[in-house]
Amino acid sequence: MHRSDYETMEGTERMKYRLDYLQELEAEAVYVIREVFAQFQHPCILFSGGKDSIVLTHLAAKAFAPGPLPFALLHIDTGHNFQETLDFRDALAERMNVRLVVGYVSDSIARQTVTEESGPNANRNRAQSITLLESMEYHGFDAAMGGGRRDEEKARAKERFFSHRDAFGQWDPKNQGPEIWNLYNGRKNEGEQFRVFPISNWTELDVWEYIRQEQIPLPSLYFSHVRNCVKRKGSILADSPYLIPHPQDEKVELNVRFRTIGDMTISGALESSASTVAEIIAELKEMNQSERGGRADDFRSESSMEDRKKEGYF
Amino acid sequence: MNNTKDILRFTTAGSVDDGKSTLIGRLLFDSKQITQDQLEIVQRISERKGMKEIDLSLFTDGLKDERAQGITIDVAYRYFQTEKRKFIIADTPGHLQYTRNMVTGASTANAALILIDARKGVIEQTKRHSFIASLLHIQHLIVCVNKMDLVSYDQSQFEQIVASFRDFAAKLDIVDVQFIPVSALNGDNVVDRSQHMSWYQGSTLLHTLENLSVANDINQIDLRFPIQHAIRVDDEQLKDYRAYAGQIASGIIRVGDEVLVLPSQMQSKVTSIQGMSGQVTEACAPQSVSIELSDELDIARGDMFVKPMNQAESMAQFSAMLCWMSAKPFVPAKKYVIRHTTREAKMMIKSIQYVYDLNALKRMEGVGELKMNDIARVDVQLSSPIFVDSFRKNKATGSFIVIDEQSNETVAAGMIF
Numbered sequence: 220m221h222r223s224d225y226e227t228m229e230g231t232e233r234m235k236y237r238l239d240y241l242q243e244l245e246a247e248a249v250y251v252i253r254e255v256f257a258q259f260q261h262p263c264i265l266f267s268g269g270k271d272s273i274v275l276t277h278l279a280a281k282a283f284a285p286g287p288l289p290f291a292l293l294h295i296d297t298g299h300n301f302q303e304t305l306d307f308r309d310a311l312a313e314r315m316n317v318r319l320v321v322g323y324v325s326d327s328i329a330r331q332t333v334t335e336e337s338g339p340n341a342n343r344n345r346a347q348s349i350t351l352l353e354s355m356e357y358h359g360f361d362a363a364m365g366g367g368r369r370d371e372e373k374a375r376a377k378e379r380f381f382s383h384r385d386a387f388g389q390w391d392p393k394n395q396g397p398e399i400w401n402l403y404n405g406r407k408n409e410g411e412q413f414r415v416f417p418i419s420n421w422t423e424l425d426v427w428e429y430i431r432q433e434q435i436p437l438p439s440l441y442f443s444h445v446r447n448c449v450k451r452k453g454s455i456l457a458d459s460p461y462l463i464p465h466p467q468d469e470k471v472e473l474n475v476r477f478r479t480i481g482d483m484t485i486s487g488a489l490e491s492s493a494s495t496v497a498e499i500i501a502e503l504k505e506m507n508q509s510e511r512g513g514r515a516d517d518f519r520s521e522s523s524m525e526d527r528k529k530e531g532y533f
Numbered sequence: 534m535n536n537t538k539d540i541l542r543f544t545t546a547g548s549v550d551d552g553k554s555t556l557i558g559r560l561l562f563d564s565k566q567i568t569q570d571q572l573e574i575v576q577r578i579s580e581r582k583g584m585k586e587i588d589l590s591l592f593t594d595g596l597k598d599e600r601a602q603g604i605t606i607d608v609a610y611r612y613f614q615t616e617k618r619k620f621i622i623a624d625t626p627g628h629l630q631y632t633r634n635m636v637t638g639a640s641t642a643n644a645a646l647i648l649i650d651a652r653k654g655v656i657e658q659t660k661r662h663s664f665i666a667s668l669l670h671i672q673h674l675i676v677c678v679n680k681m682d683l684v685s686y687d688q689s690q691f692e693q694i695v696a697s698f699r700d701f702a703a704k705l706d707i708v709d710v711q712f713i714p715v716s717a718l719n720g721d722n723v724v725d726r727s728q729h730m731s732w733y734q735g736s737t738l739l740h741t742l743e744n745l746s747v748a749n750d751i752n753q754i755d756l757r758f759p760i761q762h763a764i765r766v767d768d769e770q771l772k773d774y775r776a777y778a779g780q781i782a783s784g785i786i787r788v789g790d791e792v793l794v795l796p797s798q799m800q801s802k803v804t805s806i807q808g809m810s811g812q813v814t815e816a817c818a819p820q821s822v823s824i825e826l827s828d829e830l831d832i833a834r835g836d837m838f839v840k841p842m843n844q845a846e847s848m849a850q851f852s853a854m855l856c857w858m859s860a861k862p863f864v865p866a867k868k869y870v871i872r873h874t875t876r877e878a879k880m881m882i883k884s885i886q887y888v889y890d891l892n893a894l895k896r897m898e899g900v901g902e903l904k905m906n907d908i909a910r911v912d913v914q915l916s917s918p919i920f921v922d923s924f925r926k927n928k929a930t931g932s933f934i935v936i937d938e939q940s941n942e943t944v945a946a947g948m949i950f
Contacts, residue, residue: 253761
């Protein structure tokens with residue numbers, strides 16, 4: 220093939236060599252995942268059971284196809300997970316033939332490195348950060364890839380693709396290394412680690428459009444189902460033994476789905492009849508609430524995500 | 534590969550009070566990208582600050598410290614989309630001391646949005662931003678003359694600014710410049726056409742962003758395929774499979790193509806291309822693929838595939854423009870690490886030809902040191918060659934970063950031309 224064949228092409232023919240936005244995002248994410256594999260000794264995928272980490276795992280499998288997925292999945296189990304999340308996680312690990320490593324918050328509580336929160340809004344969201352660090356140290360992981368996206372939350376908007384954490388797992392938002400072009404620098408000292416976010420540039424809608432295109436299976440929680448719920452201060456929570464009752468709680472059976480999946484104590488449900496990916500996308504385009512709008516963990520203060528990230532939260 | 538919606542990445546630059554955050558806030562708000570709950574939060578904070586109307590800049594100003602200070606301190610990324618395009622905004626601060634953030638934001642951008650305060654016209658900072666955009670070879674510049682409401686939407690004021698910008702930009706290497714008179718505060722010509730400037734016949738900002746042609750921004754002529762790693766499989770189904778994984782930096786590759794492997798200079802033929810959705814017969818930049826060759830060669834991370842008749846230049850000594858990004862100044866005798874595509878080598882800066890004075894836009898010769906935010910032309914020596922094209926012709930193979938091996942810090946960004 221002569222070198223100038225592209226130069227002699229007509230404009231319409233050249234269009235064949237432009238990627239659409241999902242192809243470009245996919246190519247970028249796969250490049251980042253391969254860089255992680257090349258630059259770190261023992262990287263893992265932080266798997267939450269949510270759609271973003273499921274998409275990330277799907278991308279990682281593509282990056283090394285037809286070879287095996289070369290990363291373990293690390294899941295931090297708070298003990299307050301939806302059973303659906305755990306079942307999905309186990310099935311996915313088996314289907315993809317990948318090693319699953321679970322860190323339990325209850326183990327950290329037993330070791331007394333974590334103190335359980337008390338009070339009506341108690342949850343184990345902050346405790347996860349400690350269990351995550353302990354698990355990474357125990358298994359010798361030097362980098363963890365996550366499904367964090369910059370459009371999720373204002374503190375994430377400034378996150379790098381390769382995000383350095385000191386020996387205590389802390390993020391220093393004011394002292395982040397510059398990230399120029401696509402030349403990622405994963406060098407670090409012994410004991411330090413990186414968090415890497417290959418789908419940084421994806422939005423919630425991009426993730427759903429990609430799930431539709433690739434037909435990626437998701438936990439049933441994302442789709443409309445009948446559930447016993449608790450209405451509390453304008454949000455809808457799943458009724459569960461982990462929820463500490465409030466006097467004003469209203470118990471109702473509703474047709475709901477979850478937009479983000481975290482612990483049962485903090486994941487807000489929304490009333491919806493969307494039962495397919497296409498219906499969810501249609502609903503999302505109409506919706507006037509941001510993705511984390513139902514997350515009780517982000518409501519504690521204006522900068523609660525940033526404060527948690529500094530402590531080592533994802 | 535042909536689909537309708539593509540991505541436009543742009544960077545914004547302006548000083549604290551040019552109203553940059555307000556402009557982006559306006560762009561998001563008027564194009565209906567702000568959700569009800571985000572709006573309520575911003576309304577609440579605006580009221581607490583004693584403001585009558587909502588402060589649009591709060592939609593973009595992220596971190597806690599800077600909200601307290603009322604300034605932007607780092608590169609923040611924003612996303613929005615219309616039916617036509619997905620947009621990625623790298624929002625960078627405009628202070629002198631944050632040149633490094635501007636370079637970071639500009640490095641991945643197709644276009645730069647430059648803000649000028651209509652009352653002040655072209656100031657030193659405007660020149661500095663435009664110079665950096667040109668240095669980073671951003672091909673499209675959109676100059677928004679903001680705060681037109683404060684100059685009574687005066688046409689002659691706008692035209693004077695356009696003329697003085699053109700005069701100065703003639704010295705820069707910029708392909709395409711467009712000027713838009715706006716009021717971010719009132720929403721004139723941002724998403725909706727202004728009712729106050731009937732004399733302006735051009736496009737609104739959003740319309741300009743949606744229709745900017747970026748088809749020629751990616752080099753599809755010169756094949757450059759830097760290897761990230763080798764994929765090897767040897768099991769029941771696949772016997773002795775060996776492919777080379779990477780993202781095509783530029784050009785097109787097809788099954789049957791003869792390729793030359795750098796640095797070994799060995800030649801082989803492409804037998805298969807594994808794309809993201811299975812085997813394909815051709816692939817182009819910036820796709821991530823894995824490529825099988827007809828011969829079993831010794832190929833590792835950092836090697837590069839090119840065409841035998843169109844090679845990158847193998848160089849261990851060259852001069853480059855460098856933007857110093859570390860608080861620790863450059864140390865002359867020190868050995869640094871250069872990272873170029875997926876390849877690394879040791880590097881020494883032999884001499885500084887000149888440091889660029891970004892205020893006077895002049896070269897300063899005889900400067901012996903490089904400090905944070907300095908832009909300089911330097912001569913470097915590497916321990917082994919890298920495979921280079923001129924940055925103007927090929928951003929991916931004309932750019933590099935410099936790493937301090939002791940601190941692990943990325944200390945500089947470099948461009949070879």
